[in-house]
Amino acid sequence: MEKYIYDEKNGLWFELQGDYYLPCLKLPEGEQQPVGLWGQRHLQYIKQNRKVFYLNLLTSGKLNGYLSDIDKQAEEMFFRLVKQIAEHEGVTEKLKADNQMKWVAQMNNIRSRAKEVINNELIFS
Template identity: 60%
Template sequence: MGVWGQQHLRYIREHRKVFYTNLLTSGKLQSYLSEVETQAQELFDRLMKQRAEREGITEKLKADNQMEWIGRMNALRSAVTETVNAEVIFV
């Protein structure tokens, strides 16, 4: 299980206890978390690619100005992580 699955597991343990217990007792917890992990990672990858293209964060920028590229990628990664958390993890 990756980072996304672990975050979602913590969330359902704390905030959706009945749902968590039902998944655990039915033996479906691991497959459920695996699906959440896959959905979250696919959304993250897709949004990173789309937004990087839209915002002009390219390999050319990386070659021309590495520090600017790093800063913009870090900001983008944070924004995309927030989106994935809101749409997949903390629901």
């Protein structure tokens, strides 16, 4: 028996596995886009909590694009939130020049709050 056969009726290749011919199926090749920290966090979330959604994205070949888009949205939202909160609370370059430790403490606090907002709004929803 041949290892591979082609069925002209349906246009599929089949591979011999033991006593059976199984179709040679591949996921569609999607363009690979970089996925950063936020996208990786969201990937773990949907793998654990939204399995059907994850499998639909995976089998349709749209997973990488989806995660890349989430990552870009989260990154833009993070920088925008940090900037807006810093302006609202008066954390400026003047404070940075006058009292570096206070500026670092306040910026770390602002960044933590921005991360929490993004996690609640985008990543874990």
